[in-house]
Amino acid sequence: MTSNPTTISTGMPPRPSFWARLQGGLLALPLALVLLTFLAVPVGIVVAVSFWDYNDWEVIPDFVTFNYVELFTSRLTYILYAKTLKFAFLVWACTLVIGVMVAYVLTFRIRSTKWQIVLFLVCTIPFWTSNIIRMIAWIPVLGRHGLVNGFLEQTGLIGSPIEWLLYSEFAVILAFVHLYALFMVVPVFNSMARIDTSLLEAARDAGASGIQTFFMVILPLCRPGMAIGSIFVVALVMGDFVTVKMMSGGQAASVGVALRNEIALLQYPPASAAAVILLLFVLAMIYGLTRIVDIRKEL
Amino acid sequence: MIAKALTNWFFYALLGLFIIFLYGPMFGIILLSFQGPEGGLTFPMNGMSLHWIGDLFKEQRVGDFQGSFLRSLSLGLLVSVLTTVFSYAAGLAFRRGFPGATFLFYLTVTSLIVPSILVSLGIGLTFSRLGLETHWMTSALGAHLTWTLPFGLLIMFAIFNRFDPSYEEAARDLGASFFQVQRMVVIPMIAPSLIGIALFGFTLSFDEFARTLLSGGVKNTLPLEIFGMTTTVTTPTLYALGTVTTVVSFTVILVSLAVIAVLNRRSAASKSHGSEAAA
Numbered sequence: 325m326t327s328n329p330t331t332i333s334t335g336m337p338p339r340p341s342f343w344a345r346l347q348g349g350l351l352a353l354p355l356a357l358v359l360l361t362f363l364a365v366p367v368g369i370v371v372a373v374s375f376w377d378y379n380d381w382e383v384i385p386d387f388v389t390f391n392y393v394e395l396f397t398s399r400l401t402y403i404l405y406a407k408t409l410k411f412a413f414l415v416w417a418c419t420l421v422i423g424v425m426v427a428y429v430l431t432f433r434i435r436s437t438k439w440q441i442v443l444f445l446v447c448t449i450p451f452w453t454s455n456i457i458r459m460i461a462w463i464p465v466l467g468r469h470g471l472v473n474g475f476l477e478q479t480g481l482i483g484s485p486i487e488w489l490l491y492s493e494f495a496v497i498l499a500f501v502h503l504y505a506l507f508m509v510v511p512v513f514n515s516m517a518r519i520d521t522s523l524l525e526a527a528r529d530a531g532a533s534g535i536q537t538f539f540m541v542i543l544p545l546c547r548p549g550m551a552i553g554s555i556f557v558v559a560l561v562m563g564d565f566v567t568v569k570m571m572s573g574g575q576a577a578s579v580g581v582a583l584r585n586e587i588a589l590l591q592y593p594p595a596s597a598a599a600v601i602l603l604l605f606v607l608a609m610i611y612g613l614t615r616i617v618d619i620r621k622e623l
Numbered sequence: 624m625i626a627k628a629l630t631n632w633f634f635y636a637l638l639g640l641f642i643i644f645l646y647g648p649m650f651g652i653i654l655l656s657f658q659g660p661e662g663g664l665t666f667p668m669n670g671m672s673l674h675w676i677g678d679l680f681k682e683q684r685v686g687d688f689q690g691s692f693l694r695s696l697s698l699g700l701l702v703s704v705l706t707t708v709f710s711y712a713a714g715l716a717f718r719r720g721f722p723g724a725t726f727l728f729y730l731t732v733t734s735l736i737v738p739s740i741l742v743s744l745g746i747g748l749t750f751s752r753l754g755l756e757t758h759w760m761t762s763a764l765g766a767h768l769t770w771t772l773p774f775g776l777l778i779m780f781a782i783f784n785r786f787d788p789s790y791e792e793a794a795r796d797l798g799a800s801f802f803q804v805q806r807m808v809v810i811p812m813i814a815p816s817l818i819g820i821a822l823f824g825f826t827l828s829f830d831e832f833a834r835t836l837l838s839g840g841v842k843n844t845l846p847l848e849i850f851g852m853t854t855t856v857t858t859p860t861l862y863a864l865g866t867v868t869t870v871v872s873f874t875v876i877l878v879s880l881a882v883i884a885v886l887n888r889r890s891a892a893s894k895s896h897g898s899e900a901a902a
Contacts, residue, residue: 347801348721354705355713355772356723359730362765366745367737373748426641433634443638445880450645452826453872456849457865461648464655469665471651502644534630555736563738566832570853583740587837592748599741610736 367603374596383592391597400582401598405605408578411493411568412561415500419557420550422501423508427549428542431516432524444513451506459499459570466490466498491573499571504560508553515549516542551617555610562606649869656862664857675863687848688864694759695845696871699829701764706771706824707817713772714779715805718788735773739833742769747837762838767828774827775820782816812890815883822879826872 377386395401426447434440450458465471466489473485488494519542527537565580579602586595655662659670679688717724746766750757757763786809794808810817832846839847849864 344719345721348716348719348724350716351712351719352716352721352724352727353712354709355716355731355776356727358709358765358768358772359727359734362746362762363734363737363742363769364730366742366749368745369749369752370741370745422641425637429634429638433631433638443642446642447645449873449876450649452822452830452876453649453869454830454846454849454865456830456832456846456853457652457868458649460849460853460861460865461652464651464665465648467665471666474666502648505641505645559736559738563740564833565740566850570850580738580740587740587744592744595744596748599738599744602738603741606736606738 370596370599373592374600376593376596378591378593381590391594392601394594395597395601404577404579404582407576408562408580411497411500411578412558414497415504415561416554416557418497418501419505419508420554422505423512423553424543424546424550426505426509427513427516427546428538430513431519432542447509448506455503456566456570458503459567462495462499462502462571463490466495491571491575493572493576495571496568496576499567500561500564503567504557507556507560508550511552511556512546512549515546519545547617551613555613558609558613559606562609563602649865652862653866653869656859656866658859662859664859664861675859676867678860679863679867687843691843691845691848692867694842695829698759698764698767698844699825701760702767702771702828703821703824705764705768706775707821709768709772710775710779710820711817713776714783717776717780718783731773731776734769737769739770739831740836742766743834743837750838756840757838758840759835759842759844762840763835763844766834766838767831770831770834771824771827774823778816778820778823782813786813815886815890818879818883818886822876825875829872829875 373383374391375387375389376391377384377388430440430444430447434443463470467473468485468487468490470490472489473482476482477485523541523545524537527541532540563580565578565584568576568578568581569584579598583595583598583602586598651666654668655664655666656675657671657673658668658675659672660674662669662675713727717728743766746762747757750762755761790808790812791804794804799807830846831844832850835844835847843851845868849861849868852861852864
């Protein structure tokens with residue numbers, strides 16, 4: 325495949341030639357094939373199976389709606405969604421505060437570019453290590469005889485170990501924040517780094533205090549970054565089952581954990597129905613977010 | 624002046640706390656994995672030794688550590704290479720436009736949002752309906768790519784947004800073919816970012832759990848093996864496994880970052896050299 329003379333063009337020509345478009349299509353083919361085979365088709369199969377019948381040992385191709393009827397008439401579904409939404413909200417609030425704070429310090433309080441890069445990398449590296457190990461790492465800190473309890477007992481603040489530190493909802497939320505804060509830090513930092521510093525000078529000249537500048541200039545300008553971070557955090561928490569299962573010691577439930585349990589029991593049709601509803605729910609939440617904040621500017 | 628310095632230090636302290644929050648627990652288990660044979664799951668440390676690390680490399684002591692480690696390593700490398708190549712090609716494609724570009728863009732973004740467990744379940748069901756066995760080299764590979772490719776593509780967008788197309792035009796005017804333009808002009812200029820994509824591909828795959836769960840086949844990858852151990856193993860072996868895995872991840876990350884730094888420095892040097900020559 326050699327380049328055709330007619331493809332001499334800039335990055336985004338207004339009307340690419342037929343050959344350029346064909347070449348573009350060929351270049352996009354691997355990505356398209358992978359996503360069609362391993363995303364679109366599997367999601368389609370899950371949708372199909374959600375309408376199938378099943379018994380104790382096999383799934384039976386059919387068109388029944390009772391998987392959905394059962395899901396919507398069960399009180400448990402609503403309890404699970406309420407619980408998962410609570411996790412999502414608390415984790416979102418914590419990561420938002422941490423993300424904005426860390427991004428702010430990195431962007432506006434660290435003067436040297438070299439240190440900015442170094443500290444940004446220091447904050448990003450854990451994202452590239454294993455989530456499961458980062459969860460296990462909380463055991464010696466939060467356990468019954470862990471560091472926190474040990475410290476509190478030694479200083480005499482508590483008489484007996486606090487039981488709710490590990491294997492509790494608190495541990496689940498802490499682990500979520502620990503795992504996913506990065507997903508908020510990075511997009512917010514990206515937004516903040518683009519803010520023209522002359523705007524901040526203008527705010528100061530107009531008599532704004534540091535706090536006023538932060539809330540009235542900086543924060544509104546990084547709304548797109550906060551929205552992208554929120555999408556990541558909400559989607560990850562809503563779809564999670566590992567963190568809830570591990571950090572609650574199997575004591576807390578969530579939509580994902582219930583889904584995982586159904587799969588473990590090989591009840592694929594109801595599991596598929598639950599998965600379809602979960603996907604629609606997450607998509608609806610994200611659609612709502614993009615209505616509030618226009619994120620296309622960031623892409 | 625003093626107030627300003629104080630607020631600055633306040634903010635540095637906040638960042639410091641965040642970094643301790645990120646790294647503290649991890650260093651805790653690294654320390655605990657070097658305990659003596661009598662060691663337990665919590666502090667204080669009980670002696671110092673390589674007992675638990677050594678345990679990992681003994682045959683059949685703790686599940687299938689070596690097998691799963693090698694599988695995860697090969698899968699990670701494969702995902703890394705494919706993510707880089709496919710994202711690069713797709714990045715070029717989106718620049719010149721092609722039929723269905725908007726659809727493919729939305730499909731890619733959706734891939735980031737769809738819960739991992741749904742991808743895992745879907746691939747498992749698809750393979751079983753087709754009468755195919757799930758295997759880490761086929762179904763798990765595909766499952767991992769649905770997670771790494773969106774990151775790769777978004778990075779490519781960021782790169783090409785800042786890439787001046789006149790370099791390629793100049794090369795084409797001089798008669799370079801499509802592949803010559805890529806090999807001799809584009810790739811050398813964006814090599815650091817491509818290594819970044821490869822790093823994303825490797826690390827995300829090496830640590831992926833949920834997407835492998837129902838698509839990984841009978842043989843476990845390392846994260847599945849570790850997850851299985853969390854419920855059965857109550858010795859520092861668990862921490863030793865964490866330490867070894869983290870060391871592998873850190874080595875890959877630091878080597879990639881070092882290569883990126885060297886490439887950046889070299890291109891900066893050649894640029895300043897070029898401008899001197901021009902002057």
